[in-house]
Amino acid sequence: MNISKYEQPTEWFHVTDVFSDFELDIIDKFIPQTSLDINGKRSHNTVKRKFVNVNSPIQLLQVFDKFDEWQMRKVFSEITGVDCYNGKLRIELVNDNAGAHLEKHIDIKEKLITFQVYINEGNLDWGTTIYKDWEHEHATVPFIRNSGWLTHKNVDTIHGIKENSVTGQRHSVLINYIEGDWNDTEQLFHLQ
Amino acid sequence: MTSFKDRHIFVTAERSRASAKFVKNIAQINSVVEACKPLPPTHDILKKFFKNEKEYYKDIFDAELSKSIDENSKYVFYTQSKPDRILEFFPNSIIINYTQDPKQVAKDIVDDSVNSVYDIEYDYLIPQDNTYLRFINILKQQREDLTKADIWAFEHKKKFWQDKYYDQYFKNVENKVVSNMFYRTNIERDDIINFNDKSNIKHVKTKLEDLLS
Numbered sequence A: 001m002n003i004s005k006y007e008q009p010t011e012w013f014h015v016t017d018v019f020s021d022f023e024l025d026i027i028d029k030f031i032p033q034t035s036l037d038i039n040g041k042r043s044h045n046t047v048k049r050k051f052v053n054v055n056s057p058i059q060l061l062q063v064f065d066k067f068d069e070w071q072m073r074k075v076f077s078e079i080t081g082v083d084c085y086n087g088k089l090r091i092e093l094v095n096d097n098a099g100a101h102l103e104k105h106i107d108i109k110e111k112l113i114t115f116q117v118y119i120n121e122g123n124l125d126w127g128t129t130i131y132k133d134w135e136h137e138h139a140t141v142p143f144i145r146n147s148g149w150l151t152h153k154n155v156d157t158i159h160g161i162k163e164n165s166v167t168g169q170r171h172s173v174l175i176n177y178i179e180g181d182w183n184d185t186e187q188l189f190h191l192q
Numbered sequence B: 001m002t003s004f005k006d007r008h009i010f011v012t013a014e015r016s017r018a019s020a021k022f023v024k025n026i027a028q029i030n031s032v033v034e035a036c037k038p039l040p041p042t043h044d045i046l047k048k049f050f051k052n053e054k055e056y057y058k059d060i061f062d063a064e065l066s067k068s069i070d071e072n073s074k075y076v077f078y079t080q081s082k083p084d085r086i087l088e089f090f091p092n093s094i095i096i097n098y099t100q101d102p103k104q105v106a107k108d109i110v111d112d113s114v115n116s117v118y119d120i121e122y123d124y125l126i127p128q129d130n131t132y133l134r135f136i137n138i139l140k141q142q143r144e145d146l147t148k149a150d151i152w153a154f155e156h157k158k159k160f161w162q163d164k165y166y167d168q169y170f171k172n173v174e175n176k177v178v179s180n181m182f183y184r185t186n187i188e189r190d191d192i193i194n195f196n197d198k199s200n201i202k203h204v205k206t207k208l209e210d211l212l213s
Helices: A021-030 A042-048 A058-068 A070-080 B017-027 B053-068 B083-089 B102-115 B131-142 B148-157 B163-185 B201-212
Strands: A002-006 A012-016 A088-096 A101-105 A111-118 A129-131 A137-140 A147-152 A159-161 A170-178 B009-012 B076-079 B094-099 B192-196
Touching: A002 A070, A012 B163, A021 A058, A058 A070, A058 A088, A070 A111, A070 A147, B009 B017, B009 B083, B017 B076, B017 B094, B017 B102, B017 B201, B053 B083, B083 B094, B094 B163, B094 B201, B102 B148, B102 B163, B131 B148, B148 B163, B192 B201
Parallel strands: B009 B076, B009 B094, B094 B192
Antiparallel strands: A002 A012, A012 A147, A088 A170, A101 A159, A111 A147, A111 A170, A129 A137, A129 A159
């Protein structure tokens, strides 16, 4: 995994070479077949979303188990300065439909980190756009298989998916470490 | 390790014909001299042989650098390592960050990998019992005219290169180049001189000479 740090417009990270070819093949297999219409907010579709938890197939759990280990938590803690050792792990397999868009937003502070990895091949401009402020774009993370971006609770990274940019199914994995009480325990890697 | 604190010049770019030409052009500036023996490579060149970047610079690069340079002169390193990695190890350096058209760069890299026999660069720095060197030597025993594309195919398919792999290989290289170029185009720091195909090389040279004087 290669991590590049950016300091503009706020601190955030571009991450490449996250999974092995073998792991990518497994993720491909378990990405939801049905894509979700995302019209502004991902939380509108909570019931239909697919999270990796103890009920998931063992192959899938093996792929993501490394994110539960202290070595990986150490990497994220060191680069972000946020203590990720005790955060609850939440992993979502995402299949966004063509036309998906997400309003500009800042992640809630219960999410210690948000790490999104793009899984399928698509157009470069399907990636997440990061904004300088609520009006002006900074850059769109290139939508490239096995790469992604990361932000954390100590910075206000304004981000979203621009309207009319996604023209096909957009597969990704969303990884969070979470602090505090999380009501939807079935979304967690270890059911509480 | 005083050599790490010196003000070296690094041209950081994806490897391509254009970037190699650019480095030659920059190196012709009067104040930049040639080393008495080849400069040691930055970590990116030998990263498959030496996994730990920090140990490589400390144990190998530093010793080699002191044999190559005259402390009163300036040298140009040509590297694929990104500016942040270079500045971590060489904090006083001048960085020229060269951005290019990713498609053309990917084509250059793939064409070279498919058509050129693979020679291990700087083999005198690599111990004979190095695991990756042994892997390469085994492949060379099987195929005398081993190419970089063969190595990629063996690492991904457990087979030597076949033309049917071309599209996947190209996509793999292109993805890496696009990701790297995204980084290069989004870095703005006072200690980095950004350069692209549309920039005027005279301005870069002037800026460089100002910084060196």
